[in-house]
Amino acid sequence: MSRTHHALHVVASLTSCLLLSACDQQTAPSASDHQPVVKTNANSALPSQNNSRDIRPAIKLVISKMLAGTYAENCSYYKGNELEGLAKGESISLGADGSIKSSRGSVNYVTALSSEFGVLIDRQRTQLASKFDLKDPVNGGRTYLLGVATLDGTLSGATLTNDTQPSGSVGIGCAGPTPAAFTTNVWAEVMPHVNFAKVSTACITIKGESKGKLEIEASNSTLVIGQEKYTANDKRLNENISVSDDGNNPGISYTFPNQSGGSYTLSTNLDGNFESLLILKDGDMVSCSKS
Structure with a gap:
């Protein structure tokens, strides 16, 4: 060979x-x-x-x-x-x-x-x-x-x-x-399809410990998570996008680096509305869902 x-x-x-x-x-x-x-x-x-x-x-x-x-x-x-x-x-x-x-x-x-x-x-x-x-x-x-x-x-x-x-x-x-x-600006291609008004989420660790609340909203290709803002102009070294055809849980998931050195995984339902946010940093995982 x-x-x-x-x-x-x-x-x-x-x-x-x-x-x-x-x-x-x-x-x-x-x-x-x-x-x-x-x-x-x-x-x-x-x-x-x-x-x-x-x-x-x-x-x-x-x-x-x-x-x-x-x-x-x-x-x-x-x-x-x-x-x-x-x-x-x-x-x-x-x-x-x-x-x-x-x-x-x-x-x-x-x-x-x-x-x-x-x-x-x-x-x-x-x-x-x-x-x-x-x-x-x-x-x-x-x-x-x-x-x-x-x-x-x-x-x-x-x-x-x-x-x-x-x-x-x-x-x-x-x-x-x-x-x-x-060389594709994935955010600029994906996020125009994701739009939802501000939602208040409750965040918990994998062990069930409360991490408080977090407000999240998405519009015009801009995602706001708490005090952090993410746009198509941000540089992203790593991105991970997947689509689910699951009849029980259809939608998309988009993983990208966050501003604190970890990553966010934003999941939406099939019409682009908020489903959940997963926060990963230093091996710790926090899941945020509508409260």
Whole structure:
């Protein structure tokens, strides 16, 4: 195996190890730690493109635009978890509209139902990890798994696994361009969809200890948390955005650094209204919800 193919295999392994590790929304780490993952149940409803109050399709498009490109370098075939061989002349094409095209399957990951849908961007280390686990809306079984990763700014790759074949899981992995995510102002793309009047929240630690109240509001791409204000002009080295298609808890979660050296994870419901705020700093976790 050539050095480049070996490096691509490392990216695929990174996708498998980082992106497949589950991380509950309730205990989400800071954006510098792990890939965002939102678990959903098998009976979730597909996001409605016609529901003007459902922000999930718009946020999914923000993410798909950040990862769009044609990955066509040093491709390899996979069968199950095993490397099957080189795939000369192949490619994985990711459209800004969420379309995926490859010889091992084609699907739109924006309009499909997903059990996990998220991306982590670490600009400080030029690393990116993403996972899009698509599922059958009837039985909840996996249909496709897409992962896009960048390793230390030196190599980017995409892997696509097709689980719809009677013969078993087949996949393809290719190296390609550095995603536009690193130069995208994610806040400016996401926060216009998040608007809610000032809410008073009660904050507690994981042990149930009260941490008082905190007022939070969002409008015109500005988020105010207590005395702190966050806007699209702020520099963010780490960001973590995920979308939940869970029928019981649909919405989005957005993790970003806060002004005290920790991180906030803002969660909204499907229409962009406040759901909860998670505060992480020095290993301590505080959860704030409407009081």
